[in-house]
Amino acid sequence: MRRSCWGLLLGLLLPLGAFADEFDQGMGSLWEVLWHQSGTPTRIVRWENDVRVRIHGVNAAAYKARTMEALHAVTDQARVRLVDVSELPAAEQQANLNIEVVPDTALQDNQPCVTLLNFKTETRIESATVQMRNKDAWRCAYHEAMHVMGVRGHPSGLTVLSYSAGRMDGLLALDKVMLRAWYSPRMRPGMTPFEALPVLADELIATQANKALALKARDRFFTTTVAQMQAYANGQGDVPAVVKRSGKSTADGIHFGRSEMSYFLGVAYLQGATAPRDTMLAVRWLERASAMGNRGAQAQLGAVGQ
Structure with missing residues (x-):
């Protein structure tokens, strides 16, 4: 009888442990996506108008269907209107998203694709430019499409934004969570990471079967993350490991990040966002x-003070 009880208890605990690990990994990815590769935490930027795309460059016709497939996938999740102006006369194109397929020698080997977002303030995307090497355009499509929408980080976990991701033929569940949260009415352009994290977390929780467990895991993650970021802002902690592994963080980026994080912590405690109001x-x-x-x-x- 005693063995049977222990077996039953172990059978109950193992699924809970697996759930906690998987949910925590998802939360970790949502936090990591709020960091720029330079080592600086970022604010929320997104499109507030239609995306008008022009696809051109070396062998662009061969990759257009794939690229449009990826763009439709992300804009559909975000509920942003996508318009292809590639075939319109030059005077009528007025594209705010330019995607260029470039020669294989045009970009560095460790950066086969790149997205540059243009915004006057860190809130609304005015325009964007994507460059993808000819030989890498197929595999880069979904990764860069996520960046086009303003999701700038390169988190670990099950997402097309991960550097460890293999060939991706569609968005993963976590990518859809990010996009739905990023463009939800609750998410405001310019939000700090601590303001944005609860919105992202709630979208993830909505996908979970056991929401009570998810809520408890979320609260633990919030407490741990705030403590880690206080250490980071004080010069004792560090940026997320995935940022360091990218090899693109800089001393200046991390130093600036400590200043930004101090400000973000002040906003978090002032508003009661991720941290308790204090x-x-x-x-x-x-x-x-x-x-x-x-x-x-x-x-x-x-x-x-007013």
């Missing part, structure tokens, strides 16, 4: 960021 802690972090020359923190301190 005005004293908010002011402390905002003052730290302000002393490092962070203009956003300086403005926020002025508003708090």
